[in-house]
Amino acid sequence: MSSKLVLNVPNMCSKKDYNNFNIEEKIKFWIDNEINPNLSIHGGSILFIKIDLKKYVFLKFLGGCNGCSMSNITLKNFIEKKLIKKFPEIKGIKDITKHVHGNHSYY
Numbered sequence: 001m002s003s004k005l006v007l008n009v010p011n012m013c014s015k016k017d018y019n020n021f022n023i024e025e026k027i028k029f030w031i032d033n034e035i036n037p038n039l040s041i042h043g044g045s046i047l048f049i050k051i052d053l054k055k056y057v058f059l060k061f062l063g064g065c066n067g068c069s070m071s072n073i074t075l076k077n078f079i080e081k082k083l084i085k086k087f088p089e090i091k092g093i094k095d096i097t098k099h100v101h102g103n104h105s106y107y
Contacts, residue, residue: 023051023087023089024048024050024051026087027051027057027083027087027090028048030083030086031046031048031059034082034086035079035082038078039063039064039065039074042065042068042106043063043064043104043106044061044062044064044065044066044068044106045061045062045063045065046059046060046061046062046065046079047059047060047062049096051090054091055090055091056090056092056093056094057090057092057093057094058093058094058096059075059079059093059094059095059096059097060095060097061075061095061097061099063104064104064105064106065105066097066099066100066104066105067099067100067102067104067105068099068101068105068106068107069101069105069107070106070107071097071099075093075095076093079093080092080093
């Protein structure tokens, strides 16, 4: 009798796969692996929406980040700075969230 262990790692990809991603796929991957784990500490996350022709990334805050009084600071001082450093072709970030402060909001 033999046994087999199978590990599923949802956000794992090889360097070869990553190098074949287009810019949108690379940004989505980066958000899922670099940004959202930090935001999840506060019960939140961000969702990539699109990149426009002027090279602005549109994002939406979810969970504890929606309505959080610190979301704009998080967006400009944390997410946008890191995104532009990682992807210099990007000009900035636009938040399309309809923020509603409530019990779900972190601050």
